[in-house]
Amino acid sequence: MTPDPHPQRVRVTAPRSNAAPAPVAPSLARELTEQSEIGEVLLRSLIRSQLRLALVVGGAFLTCLCGLGVLAALGASFPLLPGLPGLSLAWLLLAVLPYPAAIACAAFYARASARNEEHFRELVRDKP
Amino acid sequence: MTPAPSLPPALAIGAVAAVALTTVLVGVLGLRISRTTSDFYVASRTVRPWWNASAIGGEYLSAASFLGVAGLIMVNGAQALWYPIGYTAGFLMLLLFVATPLRRSGAYTVPDFAAARLGSNAVRRATSVLVVLIAWFYIVPQLQGAALALHTTTGLPGWVGSVAVVAVVVASVMFGGMRSITFVQAFQFWLKLAALALPALFLVLWLAGRGAPSGEPIDALGAASGNAPAIPASLVAPDGVYRTVSVMVALLFGTLGLPHVLVRFYTNPDGPSARRTTVIVLSLLSVFYLFPTAFGILGRTAAPDLAGQADATVVLLPARLIDGPLGAALSALVLAGAMAAFLSTTSGLLVSIAGVMSQELFGGSVHGFRVAAAASAAVPLGAALLAGPQALAGSVGLVFAFTASTICPLLILSIWWRRLTAAGAIAGLAAGALACGSAVLFSAIVPGIANMAVLQALLGQPAAWSVPLAFAVMVGVSAVRRRPVPTAVDRFLVRIHRPEAYEPDPAREATRSSR
Numbered sequence: 001m002t003p004d005p006h007p008q009r010v011r012v013t014a015p016r017s018n019a020a021p022a023p024v025a026p027s028l029a030r031e032l033t034e035q036s037e038i039g040e041v042l043l044r045s046l047i048r049s050q051l052r053l054a055l056v057v058g059g060a061f062l063t064c065l066c067g068l069g070v071l072a073a074l075g076a077s078f079p080l081l082p083g084l085p086g087l088s089l090a091w092l093l094l095a096v097l098p099y100p101a102a103i104a105c106a107a108f109y110a111r112a113s114a115r116n117e118e119h120f121r122e123l124v125r126d127k128p
Numbered sequence: 129m130t131p132a133p134s135l136p137p138a139l140a141i142g143a144v145a146a147v148a149l150t151t152v153l154v155g156v157l158g159l160r161i162s163r164t165t166s167d168f169y170v171a172s173r174t175v176r177p178w179w180n181a182s183a184i185g186g187e188y189l190s191a192a193s194f195l196g197v198a199g200l201i202m203v204n205g206a207q208a209l210w211y212p213i214g215y216t217a218g219f220l221m222l223l224l225f226v227a228t229p230l231r232r233s234g235a236y237t238v239p240d241f242a243a244a245r246l247g248s249n250a251v252r253r254a255t256s257v258l259v260v261l262i263a264w265f266y267i268v269p270q271l272q273g274a275a276l277a278l279h280t281t282t283g284l285p286g287w288v289g290s291v292a293v294v295a296v297v298v299a300s301v302m303f304g305g306m307r308s309i310t311f312v313q314a315f316q317f318w319l320k321l322a323a324l325a326l327p328a329l330f331l332v333l334w335l336a337g338r339g340a341p342s343g344e345p346i347d348a349l350g351a352a353s354g355n356a357p358a359i360p361a362s363l364v365a366p367d368g369v370y371r372t373v374s375v376m377v378a379l380l381f382g383t384l385g386l387p388h389v390l391v392r393f394y395t396n397p398d399g400p401s402a403r404r405t406t407v408i409v410l411s412l413l414s415v416f417y418l419f420p421t422a423f424g425i426l427g428r429t430a431a432p433d434l435a436g437q438a439d440a441t442v443v444l445l446p447a448r449l450i451d452g453p454l455g456a457a458l459s460a461l462v463l464a465g466a467m468a469a470f471l472s473t474t475s476g477l478l479v480s481i482a483g484v485m486s487q488e489l490f491g492g493s494v495h496g497f498r499v500a501a502a503a504s505a506a507v508p509l510g511a512a513l514l515a516g517p518q519a520l521a522g523s524v525g526l527v528f529a530f531t532a533s534t535i536c537p538l539l540i541l542s543i544w545w546r547r548l549t550a551a552g553a554i555a556g557l558a559a560g561a562l563a564c565g566s567a568v569l570f571s572a573i574v575p576g577i578a579n580m581a582v583l584q585a586l587l588g589q590p591a592a593w594s595v596p597l598a599f600a601v602m603v604g605v606s607a608v609r610r611r612p613v614p615t616a617v618d619r620f621l622v623r624i625h626r627p628e629a630y631e632p633d634p635a636r637e638a639t640r641s642s643r
Contacts, residue, residue, distance in 0.1 A: 040618070047625050051544050054224035061220060065213070069372070076206065087425065094209035095421045099414035102217045106410045109224055110403045117400075117627035 039124075046120045053112055061105045068093050135447060135459050140282045143464040147319070148296045151471055154312045177401050181408035183310045184392045186317030186468075187476035188215075188409075189416060190266075191273030194320060194469035196520035197417065199438035201424025207372070208424070211525065212417035214376050216410060218383025218528075223406040226384050229543045229624035231393050231402040237484050238390055238535060245542040245620055248550035254557050256484050258534050259387045263477040264508045265527045266386075269520050270477075271512035273439070274470040276520075280440040281463055287513055293467075294509045297475040301482065302498045310395065316472040317412065323465020324419035327446045327458040331426055334450055367585040370592065375525060378591035382528025385535030388476035391483060398628050439520050442466070478505055526568055529591040533560030537598045545603070546613050546621055552606030560598030564590050 075089030193215060200208035235241040238259055243252035274293045275286030300312060383389065396402040420442065427434055427441045431448050434441045443466060446458035482501035490496020534557050541548045541556075571587035586593070 039622075043622055043625060047544070047621070050625070058221065058224050061217065065217070065376070072206065087429075088206065090206040091209070091425070094206055094213065095418070098213045099216060099417070102220050103407070103410050103414060106220050106223050106407045109220075110407050113228070113403065114400060121627055 042120065042123055046116060049116050050113055053109065053116065057105050057109045057112075061101060064101050065098060068097055135281045135456055135463070137282045137284070139456055139460045140278070140463055143460040144278065144292070144467050147464045147467040147471065148292065150315070151296055151312055151468075152300055154315055177396070177404040177408055179310060179314050180392060180396060180401075180405045181412060182314035182317045184313075184389060184405065184409045185412045185416065186313035186315070186320065186472045187388055187392065188386075188413070188473070189317065189320055189469055190473035190524060191270045191466070191469055192520045192524035193417070193420065194324070194466050195273055195277065195439045195442050196522075196524065197420040198423040198427060198442045199440075199520065200522070201421065202427050202432075202435045202438040202441050205428070207368075209421065210372055210375055211379065212421065214379025214528075215383070216413040216417060218380050219406055219410050219413065221380050222384040222389070223403060223410075226390075226539050226543060227393055227402045227406050228399040230390065230539070231396050232399045232626070232628075233620075233624045236394060237480070237487060238385075238387055238539070239484055240487065242538060242542065242553065245617070246548070246550040246553055247614070247616055248553075251550050251553050253488075254554050255535070255538065256488050258557060258561060259484050260481050260504065262385075262527060262531050262535070263387055263481045264504075264511070265530065266388075266524065267474050267477050267505075267508035268512045268515065269523045269527075270470045270474045271509060272515070273466070273520050275512070276439055277443055277463060277466045277470075280437060281443055281459065289470075290509060290512050293470045293474055294505050297471055297478055298502055298505050301475050301478050301501045313472050313476065316468040319468045320465045320472075321412075321416055321419075323461050323468070324416070324423070324442070327462050328419045328422045328426070330454075330458055331446060331449055332422070335426070335430060367581045370582075370585050371589050374529075374585075374589035374592035377595055378525060378529035378532050378589070381532035381536045381595055382530075382591075385531035385539060386528075387480040387484070387535075388473070391480045392476075400628070529568070529589065529594070530561070530564050532591050533564040533594040533598045536595065537602050541599070541602050541606075543624065545606075546617055547606055547610075548602065549606045549609070549611075551609070552602045552604070555605040556598045556602030559601040560594055563597055564594040567594065 072090035072093045075093060078089040079087065193212070197208065197212050197215075200211055230241065233241050233244065235244050239252045239255040242255045243249065271290040271293055274289035276289075278284050278289035278292075279286045393402050393405075396405055423442050423445060426449075427445055431441075431445060434444055434448070437444070443459060443462050446462060447455040449455065450458065478501055481504040482497050485500035485504055486493065486496035490500065537556055537560065538553055542553070567587040567590035571584060
C-alpha cells in the first residue's frame with residue numbers, strides 16, 4: 001500500500017481500539033475486495049478477456065489438430081522412407097508435429113494471460 | 129497364454145525391488161521434513177515449478193502411457209498416435225481453463241472447491257463420490273499393468289505384481305503424505321524417461337548397425353496389422369472418424385478433471401507459477417511420448433508377432449531384439465521404469481482419494497488421512513484381482529471419458545460462468561456420469577452389439593456426446609430457475625480470478641494455508 005497522499009487528521013488518544021476507524025478515501029484495490037461497482041466492472045472485464053484468450057488459443061490448437069488429422073488421412077499412403085512401406089507420412093504428422101504446436105500455444109497463453117493480469121493491476125494500482 | 133520368462137527372474141525381481149526400495153527411501157527421507165497437516169495434504173504450497181512439473185509428469189505417466197501407447201501402436205498403427213496427443217494436449221486445456229483460478233481458490237480438493245463455489249454440501253458429497261470412483265477406476269488398470277509386466281517377464285503369478293504395488297504405495301503414502309510424494313514423483317518421472325529413452329536409443333542404433341531391415345520383417349508388418357490397408361480406411365470410415373473425435377474429446381477434457389493431477393496444482397505457490405508449471409509439464413510430456421511411439425514403430429517393424437501381447441511390447445522388445453546380457457539388462461531397465469509408472473500413478477491417486485475421504489469422514493486429520501489411504505487401496509486391489517485383463521490405454525481412456533463428462537463441466541462452468549447453481553451442477557454431474565457409465569457398460573455387456581459398428585462406436589466411446597450433454601444439463605437446469613447470483617459467488621470469483629499482488633505477503637500466505 002502506498003501512503004495516502006492526503007492523510008486525514010489522526011487523533012492520538014488513549015484507547016484507540018474502541019473508536020471506529022477514520023474514513024479514508026477508498027482505493028480501487030479496496031473497492032475490488034468490497035465488491036463495489038467499479039471493482040466489479042473491472043474484474044468482469046478481466047474475466048471476460050481471460051476467457052476470450054483461452055477460447056481463441058484453444059480454438060486455434062483444435063483447428064491445427066483437425067488440419068493435421070485431415071493431412072494424415074490423406075498422407076496415409078505416402079511412404080516416409082523407401083523400403084519401409086508401413087511408415088507413412090501420417091506417422092510423421094501425428095507422432096511429432098502436434099507436440100510443438102501444443103507447447104507453442106501454451107507458452108503464448110501463459111505470456112498473454114500474464115499481460116492481461118498486468119494490465120488489470122495497472123488499472124487498480126493506487127495512483128499517487 | 130503363458131509365455132516363457134524372457135528375463136532371468138533374479139534380474140527382473142532385482143529391478144522391481146530397486147524401484148520399490150528407492151520409493152520407500154525417498155518417502156521416508158521426505159517424512160523428516162513433513163510435519164504439519166498442510167505438509168501432508170498440499171506440501172504447504174511451496175513446491176517450485178520445475179519440481180512440481182516433474183512430479184505431475186511422474187504422477188500422470190501411468191501404465192497406459194508407459195506400456196499402453198506402444199501396445200496400441202502395435203495393434204492399431206498410426207491411428208493409435210492420437211492417444212499420446214490427447215494425453216499431452218489435455219494439459220493445454222488444463223492450462224487454458226482451470227490451472228490458475230483453481231490454484232487461487234485456496235481449496236484443498238475438488239469437492240472443497242465445488243462446495244466453496246456453489247455453497248452446497250450436496251454438491252460436495254456428489255463430487256467426493258465421483259472423485260473416489262474415478263480414482264478407483266484409474267488404479268485398477270495400473271495394478272493390472274503391474275500384474276502383466278511382472279508375469280510376462282518373470283513368469284510369477286500376476287497377483288504378486290498388483291499386491292506389491294499396493295503394499296509399497298500404501299506404505300509410502302501413509303508415512304510421507306504429499307511433501308515426500310512430491311520428491312518421489314519427481315524422481316520417478318526422470319526414471320521413467322530414462323528407462324524408455326536409453327533402451328529406445330540402443331535399439332535404434334542396434335538395428336541401424338545391423339543394416340537396413342531385411343525384406344522379411346516388412347512383409348511381416350503387413351501381416352501383423354492383419355489388414356494393413358484397414359488403417360487408412362478406418363480413418364475415413366464414419367465410425368472411425370467418430371471414434372477418433374470422441375477419444376480426443378475424452379482425453380483433452382478428461383485431463384483437467386483428473387483428481388490426482390488437480391491436487392498437484394494446489395501445491396503451486398501462486399497462480400503464475402501454476403501456469404509455468406503447466407507449460408513445463410507439456411514440454412516434458414512431449415519429450416516423453418516420443419519414446420513409446422518409437423517402441424511401437426520398432427515393434428511393428430522388427431517383432432510384429434509381439435502384437436499378441438501388445439501391452440508388454442515395451443518390456444519384451446529389448447530382450448527379444450538384442451541377445452545376451454545387454455538385451456536382458458535393457459529389458460530390466462524398462463521393467464523398472466514400468467514399475468515406477470504403476471507406483472507413481474497409484475500413489476498419486478491414493479493421495480487424492482485419501483485427501484477427499486479423510487476430509488469427508490475423519491475431519492481432515494493426519495490420522496484420518498492414513499486410515500483412508502489404507503482403506504481406499506483395498507477396493508481397486510480387489511477389482512484388479514477379480515477382473516480380466518483389458519487393453520491398458522483403452523480402459524484408461526474410458527476413465528478420461530468419465531472425468532470429461534463429470535468433473536470437467538463442473539470445473540469449467542464454476543470458474544467461468546457465474547450463473548451456475550448447485551442444482552444445475554448436481555443435475556449435470558448425474559447426467560454425465562449416468563450417460564457415460566451406462567453407455568460403456570452397455571457396449572461391454574450387451575451381446576451382438578459388436579456387429580453394429582456405429583452403435584458400438586457411439587456407446588463404446590461416449591465422450592463426444594456425453595460431455596456436451598453434461599454441459600447442456602448443467603447450463604439448462606441452472607438457467608431454468610433464474611435467481612439473482614448470491615454475493616458469495618461473486619466474492620469467490622473475485623478471489624479465483626484476481627491476480628496476486630506483486631510480492632505475496634508471507635504472513636497472509638501463512639494464515640491462509642493454516643486455515
